[in-house]
Amino acid sequence: MDISPLQTRLPAIRKWIDTTVEEHRPAARPLASFGFARLGHYFDAATLKRVSVIEVDVVPKPPLAALGLHQFADFEQLNGAGLTYGDVYFVVKARANDESLHFHELVHTIQWHNLGVDRFILAYALGHLAGGGYENNPLEEIAHTLEGIFTKEPRLFRVEPIVIQHLERVVPALMEAAGL
Ligand SMILES: [Zn+2]
Incomplete structure (x- = not known):
């Protein structure tokens, strides 16, 4: 798998992310302002404090096709309910009060x-x-797996160690397969 076109465009993608987040920054809200009752039982306080949330009509996605990265066209065309960039995530207004969606995006903030x-x-x-x-x-x-358990089952678990162990298991293999 040739990943070099993506590596070449990382600075452009980073720049797009920074610009997009800065443009929306005035509308960003602390997660605590949503008043969710359950998240605190699953995530460290530091994780919940670190993030901000931006409500939008459509979640912004980097212009990957315009950057020549056509192998990600399907990702760019997804019309998702949320998307995370670092410690900031976007959610569509219609689902802004859906605690499970926030749970899902919080998993991505831990990965970032x-x-x-x-x-x-x-x-x-x-x-x-x-x-x-x-x-x-x-x-x-x-x-998706952890969000599903959060939504359907009463059992409590801590998300950070699970996500970090998962990263340690899958990321080196992905990098190695790509020759990185
Ligand atoms: Zn996701």
Whole structure:
């Protein structure tokens, strides 16, 4: 798998993320302002304090096709309810009060936080290609699996150690398969 076109465009993607987040920054809210009751039982206080949330009509996605990254066209065309960039995540207004959606995006903030910007983007992209799309990307699978347990089962668990162990298991293999 040739990942060099993506590596070449990492600075452009980082710049797009920074600009997009800065543009929306005035509308960002602390997660605590939503008043969710359950998240605090699953996430460290530091995780919940670190993030901000921006409500939008459509979640902004980087112009990957315009950057020549056509292998991610399906990702760019997804019309998702949420999307995370570092410690900031976007949610569509219609689902802004859906605690499960916030749970899902919080998993991604942990992944960003632990991998750093470039490694997250590379790992996410490699996972997307290796899994053959959004659903089977290991970085999405873990978020969906944990979100499903949070939504359907009463049992409590701590998210950070599970997500970090998962990253340690899958990311080196993804990088190695791509020759990184
Ligand atoms: Zn996700």
